[in-house]
Amino acid sequence: MADQATKKMGDWGLGAGELERILSEAAKHKGESLWQDAWRRLKANRTAWCSLCFLALFTSVAFLAPLLPLPSPVSLDLQIEPQPPVAPWSQFGRGGFSPEYWELSGLDQAMVRGRVAIFDDWQTAAWLGTDAKGRDILSRIVWGSRTSMLVALAAALCSLAIGVTYGALAGYLGGAVDNLMMRIVDVLYSIPFIFVVIFLITIVNEYRTELEDHYGINREVIFYLVIGAIYWLTMARVVRGQVLSLRHAEFIDAARQLGASTARIVFVHLVPNVLSIVIVYLTLTIPAVMLFEAFLSFLGLGIEPPKVSWGLLAVDGSEMVNPVRIYWWLVVFPAAAMGATLLALNLVGDGLRDALDPKLRGQS
């Protein structure tokens, strides 16, 4: 074989050494996949890159919250009124930490033990002030970010799973099935969902003890499922549109000729090809879900105390708005944390869309 190839190269007027040279040169050039290309473009987009770094920082702070020398987010220190922020340079830290939390998972408990081992009872001063019950705002914002981010991520993934499956199946099956499936989506679109959600959550609340005892489902899991069950609609539409344009592509025909099953074609061949647009929608769904969590917490249907989420913080803040004294730190800091995170998520989403699909650049 090798001899033949060399002979052929000779016929084309290339020396024996030429082939090796060409091959080694080809090996030096690495192909660039769609993802590498997108990653490069995302890095070039300064706004999106800064937002991504900010989010990465914020997520790691949220994850490591039990290890940080923050005051407990729930330990009460009853004062006459909320204490204003203390600048870090006038008082940096103080003692008197007590490890009071709600029921934590094993990993978090281990981190809390680590924190006590490292910092003992030293904790930061109330840099962002305290609320009406003397709880530290900074600590509550950081612990709240854990809840809010988890809720948002879990609910967005839930909507992703439903939406992608539904949309891809509708697009691939086509015809009457597609028509019916998309009609159902249209109908669901026209229902004011907030009402349905409020119904569902009040109803589930009636049965929560049974659910918790028998199935180990707590209120937060229900929350993810309910939100996920609403936000899949747009995802389904988008995925269906993409799949519709792909279903007569040659590689799909080839897969069908080779006898692949519908499930295999949809999940192995079609879904990876619509992943880019799915990721973009995911980054835009997460902020929407966070807002929704805040909204439900405001109405008293979301996360329950003693746990804390950004929605609850915003509620606490707006309840303390009164004409006697202005506790601005109760409103401004939680809003700033939430606003910055949602802004960063939106900007990353826009950047990702530009990076993955340069045709759409500049459109919003």
Next chain:
Amino acid sequence: MLRFLVRRLMWFAITLWVVVTISFFLMRGVRGGPFDGERVLNPAIERNIQARYHLDWPQWKQYLQYIGPFNLDEQGLEVFGGDASDPFSGVLVGDFGPSFKYRDFTVNDIIGQSLPISASLGIIALLWALLLGLSTGIASALWRGSRTDVVLRLAATGGIALPNFTVAGMMVILFVFLMPLLPVAGYGTWRHLVLPGFALGAPFAAYISRLTRTGMLEVLSHDYIRTAHAKGLPRHTVILRHAIRGGLLPVVSYLGPATAGILTGSLVIERIFAIPGTGSHFVNSALNRDYTLAMGVTILYTVLVFTLNALVDLIYTVLDPRILLEES
């Protein structure tokens, strides 16, 4: 056109039926009734109340009673048309029955009192969102890349990112306590509606601003705009006459979802500003298990959203004749 309307209406009827049926059975299926309280009622009294609201009937019978003007007394199903002694005459003729919690009111009374308040709040919010969104969007498209554009775009993205009750809290601190211009809460004069209207409309203003900017930029790059400039029309004529019409199409199609969003957002805003609108009734009724009131409000909002969406689609075809109704 007619075919479009008929088709829409058909889907509307189906949707409404599904919403009514599912929520009816969900609400009745739940444990705990509207008359459960701290105090245990005398069984006789309880039986009386149950009988008055027909809660002692089998569910299918309650359902039929709720849906239509069927007179389902002990005689049977044959007699159509509600009679005066019967508190229910049915959703089909627009009667949502008596409220379970506010014993002396019917759901229609409560909605009739609160809807005008919610509607005026919603209209103010929508007008405000349109005014602010369109003007900033157009400005930012015309001065593309300038500092104004960057600031406006950042503000718009921020406006989308903040929940409306936070906006409301900040507005109250600014305009009520620091600069005592407006009342804190309540309902009565137009001044009571300024802050709630603003807070409710803010996120939508931000989104409209983004849509307008994109739409205007797209239109401004077309040949016919260059032609208009080339034949010597003044700049404002080109923009107001030629560009806006095409540039605003995305905004028109967003009006349907925006209205639905404003209706939803008013649940929170009405609560913050203590405005006695329909939204606050809904939340309370769901928590109080006031079945009839909660369902009445749900049905009302479904109808509103549906009608507005159909209206938006109609306006859309007037603005852009290339779009056929059949496709949508």
